[in-house]
Amino acid sequence: MVYRGPYRVRVEEKDVPRIEHPNDAVVRVELAAICGSDLHLYHGLMPDTRVGTTFGHEFIGVVDSVGPSVRNLVPGDRVMVPFNISCGSCFYCARGMLANCHNVNPNATAVGGIYGYSHTTGGYDGGQAEYVRVPFADVGPVKVPEWMHSEDAVLLTDATATGYFGAQLGDIREGDVVVVFGAGPVGLVAAKSAWLMGAGRVIVVDHLEYRLEKARTFAHAETVNFAEHDDVVVHLKRITDHLGADVAIDCVGAEADGNFLQHVTGTKLKLQGGSPVALNWAIDAVRKGATISVMGAYGPVPSAVKFGDAMNKGLTLRMNQCPVKRQWPRLFEHVRNGYLRPRDLVTHRIPLEDIAEGYHLFSSKLDGIVKPLIVPTAA
Structure with a gap:
């Protein structure tokens, strides 16, 4: 190839x-x-x-x-x-x-x-x-x-090692509510692995129904189709006692289908920071003091990530290639x-x-x- x-x-x-x-x-x-x-x-x-x-x-x-x-x-x-x-x-x-x-x-x-x-x-x-x-x-x-x-x-x-590593970096404690963004192979393994690490509840967020079905059958997770909600963060807060999840795992990264800005910076300027949508959802959807694990692939240029919110909420962000x-x-x-x-x-x-x-x-x-x-x- x-x-x-x-x-x-x-x-x-x-x-x-x-x-x-x-x-x-x-x-x-x-x-x-x-x-x-x-x-x-x-x-x-x-x-x-x-x-x-x-x-x-x-x-x-x-x-x-x-x-x-x-x-x-x-x-x-x-x-x-x-x-x-x-x-x-x-x-x-x-x-x-x-x-x-x-x-x-x-x-x-x-x-x-x-x-x-x-x-x-x-x-x-x-x-x-x-x-x-x-x-x-x-x-x-x-x-x-x-x-x-x-x-x-x-x-x-x-894929399997990376998904498992994503759950590992989440520092999941017994009974934790874990939200996984992205129902691709890495996200599906991260969701399944969260159970192995003691999660009490696992929720997978995506917009493709066939992948959400796989999350239900392979990872035995609850699912949320973000396309069905005006504000998926508000929905996630609502279903987690209005506190938010204990752990979020970003398995999306720089949106693999690419948005307009990515195509301009990636193909024309040879730069790519990626869209931070999933990561910002993770920051907003967890409780104060929570942990966010980032497995999604991002480019080398900084993105508009809500680091101020992460700091003010006392979040721990952990990430690396597996x-x-x-x-x-x-x-x-x-x-x-x-x-x-x-x-x-x-x-x-x-x-x-x-x-x-x-x-x-x-x-x-x-x-x-x-x-x-x-x-x-x-x-």
């Missing part, structure tokens, strides 16, 4: 990735996914998304070759690869901040490296392809457990014990050669799509 400009992706032949560093591996992709955050790239809203880039930060596959310094993997190993690219030894990696690695992204001082997510995250090609180069192969990839379903494994490389591998030990147990079944989110399995149609379906929210997987030809 290659990017040819906003709303234009196609399948082309590229050179098979090669070992560029002794710590590299090359992985033959068995299964990949399209993530909601890929739509920011697809719509041309993320700075420095260059023509010719291959997207895809959720993938599993078989090790095809390894560099001479790789010790933990050999050709033939089936691996799941976290979306973070991390060196494992810098100041941040040593402190568990695997998403903020200091050595893998020369283009930013905030986020580390991410597969297939523009040159703002290092310019690495991603896994919506037959083969992908995996740097620091002894640090990120983990062998897929024999008992784990392949579709569970691929969703653990980002350090995926740090979440895996506990998530593996939840999956193995049946508390989480990530594959239940999958609605479409699309051949790599039809990926342009997959992006169109996902972008336009057609055919009840929740989570599309990509099946490369090599699989």
Whole structure:
């Protein structure tokens, strides 16, 4: 898959990735996914998304070759690869901040490296392809457990881990009322995970009825369709004893369908701050002293966020890209014990050669799509 400009992706032949560093591996992709955050790239809203880039930060596959310094993997190993690219030894990696690695992204001082997510995250090609180069192969990839379903494994490389991390950052206490904004895969997992952390009530907010139905069946949550209310914040206050929620989790970010300002700043000026609507709703809809967890993807330019209100209400805001591998030990147990079944989110399995149609379906929210997987030809 290659990017040819906003709303234009196609399948082309590229050179098979090669070992560029002794710590590299090359992985033959068995299964990949399209993530909601890929739509920011697809719509041309993320700075420095260059023509010719291959997207895809959720993938599993078989090790095809390894560099001479790789010790933990050999050709033939089936691996799941976290979306973070991390060196494992810098100041941040040593402190568990695997998403903020200091050595893998020369283009930013905030986020580390991410597969297939523009040159703002290092310019690495991603896994919506037959083969992908995996740097620091002894640090990120983990062998897929024999008992784990392949579709569970691929969703653990980002969406499931990120949703779980969102609930974790909410610092949920027993009996808390938790509101999740956004019923995409990350929001659905965040809602389900909130129960695992002791929530007494979970409410999911979205405007697409089929996604709200998924929130009811997958996450067993109450749902609110914000399109049915003049002021969704007033409604949320009304149904929470007029106090507000104890925890809010923003799983929307810079609205993946893009508003007019985003298109101007993103495609014309190469800037994108994103619309802060969901985050401001979260600030307004929680009680004083509450916690807000931000999982939604925002651009690097400041947005008009209500920080004054957040300060005056004594709110705690917590956020970061998910350090995926740090979440895996506990998530593996939840999956193995049946508390989480990530594959239940999958609605479409699309051949790599039809990926342009997959992006169109996902972008336009057609055919009840929740989570599309990509099946490369090599699989």
